[in-house]
Amino acid sequence: MKVTVKLFATLRKYLPPDATGGKAEVELPDGATVRQLVERLGIPQSAARLVMVDGEHCPELDTPLQDGQTVSIFPPVAGG
């Protein structure tokens, strides 16, 4: 299955080299979880604190993904 992954802010650097506009399509085995996606991209788990699947917050990294979903990951923003 294929999911679209969008990485924001400081996580941009973990996008695959073919990514454009901050997003990329990633091929994953059927039933793969958010955690597997995060590992595939090489994002440290401590940095993947805010994960949205199709615009809804997904606090549980073991949630299985479905073909065609969009996963957005961004870091909590500390400054101010």
Added chain:
Amino acid sequence: MSGPNEHNQESLDRYSRQMMFPEIGEEGQRRIRRGRVTLCGCGALGTVIANVLTRAGVGFLRIIDRDFIEWHNLQRQVLFDEDDVRECLPKAEAAARKLRRINSDVEIEPIVADVDHTNILEFVQDADVILDGTDNFETRYLINDAAVKLGKPWVYGGCIGSHGQTMTIIPGETPCLRCVIESAPPPGMAPTCETAGILGSAVNVIASLQAVEALKILSGRKDAINRNLIYIDIWEDVFKAFKIEALREKVDCPTCKKGEFPWLEGKFGSHTTTLCGRNAVQVVHRRNERLSFEELAEKLKGVSDVRYNRFMLRFTVDGYEFTVFPDGRAIIKGTNDIAKARTLYAQYVGN
């Protein structure tokens, strides 16, 4: 006698354009005039929030900030100017002076202090809403603990580079900060304004969103609050609202479900901390009496040139710049090493 150039404090005339906005109206404005706000942190976000809320005519605004103004703050911290830097003013005090000139209707209470578990309840217990103008997650989790414990609304905002995020927390109604971000990234993982930079525009957007949330709450329109986690990137033209409402049901949150308040109990959080990547450390040393700047200046006479005013005392030794506050706190510039900073404090300020 009030002439045409005099402002009558009883009158709501100066707020006419805000009252004209039907969602607020005169009744909403009267409520805003009675509203009490505690603002934690008065840097980039905090100055914009304080500016909007003071002009909007809140009744009372308490501003707590631990820091003083430096030249590199002026790029984005809208209430400060060059004279404030030259005068070595703490941010809370300089903000209060400016805000009183903007709107004398508003009672402003500046407090130069570090918000921590020993004082936060006192700072927020009489507030109708708490605004986050801080620059670190440690203080935000502390605000979250206090707000959930007391059942007070608060508005989180954060900004780095060109991006920022905000969410509004109404205990018992919306998810709390820990429902959404259960723990902060470890130090070093999270970029700071000093390592990633910060654009004034990003701060103005996020702080303006925070301020309007406060106005909704104060004017009695909790129904209109933002129930999403808003994320913006003003350089990349990204404006997103992520749905988080369902988290209240889903997440076994230690704060709002289990009633654990570790930050409020002082179990987490060190008070001697590095300051947002600034090559500076804040050393906190609790004391019961205020520090006498006269005595400290006398003691340091042979060591360094010492300058002080009512608010702070400054001297430099071996390239380390000390800024000492009357509550005994010091900000030591020139190191990120907490142990080194403690040693320097003990050497020159003492116990």
